[in-house]
Amino acid sequence: MKQFHNNRQQEVRIASIAVLVCLVLLTACSDPAYFQFNEAYVQAVQLKPDVAKPQMRKLEKRDVELSEMQKENISTILEGAFGTPDQPRIPGGVGLGDFLSMSKLQQAAGPVERDEAHIPRGLYRQHCAHCHGVTGDGQGPTAAFLNPYPRDYRMGQFKFKMTDSNGTFKKPSKEDLKTILLEGIPGTAMPSFRVLAGTDINQMIDYVIYLAIRGEVERSLINAALELTSDEHPLLVDFNNGDKKADDLVFVGEMISSVVIQWVGPNKTGNVQRTIAAAPDNWNSPESVKIGRTLFFQGKANCFSCHGQTAIGDGQKNLYDNWTLELLGLDPSSSDAATGGEADVADISLESQLYFYNEHLSGIGALKPRAISPRNLRLGNFRGGRRPIDIYQRITSGIQGTPMPGNTKLTEAETWGLVAYVLSLPYEASSRPQSAPAFQRDRN
């Protein structure tokens, strides 16, 4: 009996050591990081909703489908141009040289560690990836717990920026991204990174832009590959065919350039923030606030239709941002969908909308779509900033990727009146309910 007892103890000991060894090996031998292929977008463009029966949301398959070989080909092209999450690359000859810095990208990429000079590396994975994902797809491990979801950079659309919303160069400037990193986005899970060194912030900005460009190029490649399917050579770049390869690569280069130009702007060093002329002196006078209040409820500004009669954001319940529209099988680029989608989306409940997601997207890791609610303007949470110019920019240029449109019909005085009214809303008596009886000795 004693013998048996000793044997059992020995077995337990050996087993626990074996488990420990396995754990150490598992952590040491994880696969190198890779960029995930944008399967959700492939599904979104391959399958079209049945326009004739929108209530049913039955999806007709297009006659073309991306083959596994084509997907692999796209991944190879992307890796050639942009490298991997551990070894990023800046594609040459597309005008990115003066805009993104290779040393900054390398510092921001890769696993979290410190180099010989004790300078932190892998900043993106340390600070951003757990929400925004290694690929920048907004699907990091913590993403599902957040509302709103973290941004998916791959669509190349950014909400809060001071660049000109008209024309080609509306991508955010580096300065805009820096503001978001320093200030965070109140009312969302995006925190402020003000305590980080300025160099760290700049490295992460370059890396986010790199991911956004890569993601948008990936989408263009998927579109282009779908066009090619009926062709004899279904591959975008035929790496085995010497002559054709060179031509193909030129074609891909042009495709990358067309994304890059929107970021680097005409002078190749990045977009610049727009000009906002100084507000009239009396912009926040009571008269001006009154003008704003009147406009809020009129068709010219039309704020109330979404933000509600009392500005608490209850005017519309079934609005979707562009990222969600895509998951619902709708085309965010159609102006109808993007501006609130009266005809296309409004009459359809989210449950029937979810048909496309449940059928085709839930299995590949896309997050469950949610409606976007218009902001409650009485809380004093202004996501894009609370400076008068921030509100001015939101009103005049809208918020990209959301149903919030830019209003170009208003005069300067009217716009500033609205700015003043919006900024005064959190301080109206009705915004501040009577505080609860003090249950702690009031020291004031």
Add this chain to the structure above:
Amino acid sequence: MGRFWSLLFLSVPILGVAVFVFAVVPGGIFANHWLPEDISQHGAVIDNLFMFILYLTGVVFVATSFLLFWFMWKYDADKNTEPVKYLHGSHTLEIIWSIIPAATLLFIAIFQMDAWADARMKYPTDKATGFKKPPLLLVTGRQFEWRMQYAGADKVIGTPDDIHLVNDLHIPVNEEIVIQIQTEDVLHSFFLPNMRIKQDVVPGMRQHIWFEAKNTGTYDIVCAELCGWGHYKMRGRLIVQTEDDFKEWMASAIAEQNKTSLNANE
């Protein structure tokens, strides 16, 4: 074998004391592991209380550890062949070891009363007006950042002239500061290590803390209560400035928040 165990237990007090000695000695492997630099007016009192309790418990720790070692060494079963004797407990001893700790705890409770009152109960008064000093700002903890709302020119929090900042706390040096703290979501703890200030921020409660900085410089704000997966990143910076610098900074912060033009030539 018995000797081995007694020596092993002897290593506990030796290593325990060594860790503290290494932490206090500047440089070396445990450098910067002792208390952070104290820049507050009241911090010395807190630190002295800490040191007092550390010495007291340190002496008890070393004494009991050595006793344990000594008994194990002396009554090692391999060296003692005498049968075990059973002794009933001693009433006198029990009274002694109950009264001594009770008296010690009572002493500490009374000894620290002033420190507690200064830190938590004697709300500062404004010397100029004689009234309670209004808070300079409201700090709101949320997952995972500290949002600052300065009272602005009217010295009232919650009015349109408030200045809103995030993770960025500026205060003037050599002036008693009152801060109101609250949380927007879960339990946080507002911790200024260099100011020896730590206060839990409880949902539904608004609390006040006060302190006076002696030195200018940049220091840490951290969250000292596990508040979620991003707890580690809930950091901010405390910038203590001279009165002039603080006023200048405040003016620039006001100008920035009221900005009504961008890139315009004026």
